[in-house]
Amino acid sequence: MTPQNLSQTALLLELEPTVEANLNRHLTTAKEWFPHEYVPWSLGTDFDGVLGGEKWTPEQSKLSDVARTSLIVNLLTEDNLPSYHHEIAVHFGRDGAWGTWVHRWTAEEGRHGAAIRDYLTVTRAVDPIALERARMDHMEVGFTNEYGDLGLIHSIAYVSFQELATRVSHRNTGRYSGDPVCEQLLARIALDENLHMVFYRDLLGAAFDLAPDLAMRAVCDVVKTFQMPGAGMENFARKSVQIAKAGIYDLRIHHDEVLTPVLRNLKVLERTGLSGEGERSREELVGFLSELDQAATRFTERRDALNAKRAAR
Numbered sequence: 554m555t556p557q558n559l560s561q562t563a564l565l566l567e568l569e570p571t572v573e574a575n576l577n578r579h580l581t582t583a584k585e586w587f588p589h590e591y592v593p594w595s596l597g598t599d600f601d602g603v604l605g606g607e608k609w610t611p612e613q614s615k616l617s618d619v620a621r622t623s624l625i626v627n628l629l630t631e632d633n634l635p636s637y638h639h640e641i642a643v644h645f646g647r648d649g650a651w652g653t654w655v656h657r658w659t660a661e662e663g664r665h666g667a668a669i670r671d672y673l674t675v676t677r678a679v680d681p682i683a684l685e686r687a688r689m690d691h692m693e694v695g696f697t698n699e700y701g702d703l704g705l706i707h708s709i710a711y712v713s714f715q716e717l718a719t720r721v722s723h724r725n726t727g728r729y730s731g732d733p734v735c736e737q738l739l740a741r742i743a744l745d746e747n748l749h750m751v752f753y754r755d756l757l758g759a760a761f762d763l764a765p766d767l768a769m770r771a772v773c774d775v776v777k778t779f780q781m782p783g784a785g786m787e788n789f790a791r792k793s794v795q796i797a798k799a800g801i802y803d804l805r806i807h808h809d810e811v812l813t814p815v816l817r818n819l820k821v822l823e824r825t826g827l828s829g830e831g832e833r834s835r836e837e838l839v840g841f842l843s844e845l846d847q848a849a850t851r852f853t854e855r856r857d858a859l860n861a862k863r864a865a866r
């Protein structure tokens with residue numbers, strides 16, 4: 554075993570009691586829920602093809618173009634669960650409390666894609682053939698944790714922000730949809746994502762106590778290069794611009810509602826016990842956050858100006 558591997562193993566072992574405590578808290582906090590209760594089955598009718606029902610046409614969808622895009626992005630993101638499971642099983646392991654968490658998390662995530670797909674199909678909100686083809690394409694690309702080689706704490710930092718990003722994205726997509734049934738379902742899914750975030754965030758806190766310099770480096774790297782888990786899907790850039798223009802998920806939201814709450818909760822910017830290197834990482838992080846904040850303001854101003862112009866026309 555190389556020293557690099559050894560230190561990762563040592564970290565896994567050192568963090569295991571926190572994983573166990575957080576897992577137990579999670580199991581007592583998480584409420585059982587049933588995806589089938591959230592799907593308006595009475596609206597369903599057969600499709601053309603095998604059962605000879607009615608072909609899907611765009612007029613059948615009650616959702617706006619942007620709402621559809623956002624729901625598809627969220628669903629395809631959830632669909633890649635086998636790849637996410639693979640990545641966390643490899644990096645967190647399948648033994649002990651880590652393994653119990655990995656499987657529990659996977660089981661909870663498993664209902665998100667199923668429920669959103671059921672809703673979209675039953676309500677004829679999206680083209681089911683295009684959706685299935687997009688799922689195939691997306692899953693065939695898979696997902697790779699780009700922080701895997703950088704070590705365990707990088708992976709923990711990524712999932713801390715990613716779970717919150719997913720929570721916000723689901724919640725705002727639901728609100729934007731204008732359909733109370735959709736909103737109710739996505740709000741329920743967002744609750745799951747929130748508990749996932751809490752689990753990882755607290756674990757990241759323990760990593761800060763254990764290895765402050767490493768944790769600061771990890772947070773700085775992840776914040777600077779953060780990408781949504783679905784970033785690998787086809788036309789993601791174009792879709793995320795649409796989603797940002799609609800205010801469902803934009804830089805302002807990312808800065809204020811995803812990065813800031815995690816950093817504030819862990820008191821990342823006030824951490825003591827850092828070496829010179831850790832201090833430099835923190836300064837780099839602070840510098841990046843202020844640039845991001847400015848970019849967010851520029852984006853919002855441009856968007857508001859464009860919207861005002863459009864409204865005046």
Ligand SMILES: [Fe+2]
Nearest residue numbers: 631662665746
């Ligand atoms: Fe999810």
Ligand SMILES: [Fe+2]
Nearest residue numbers: 716745746749
């Ligand atoms: Fe999640």
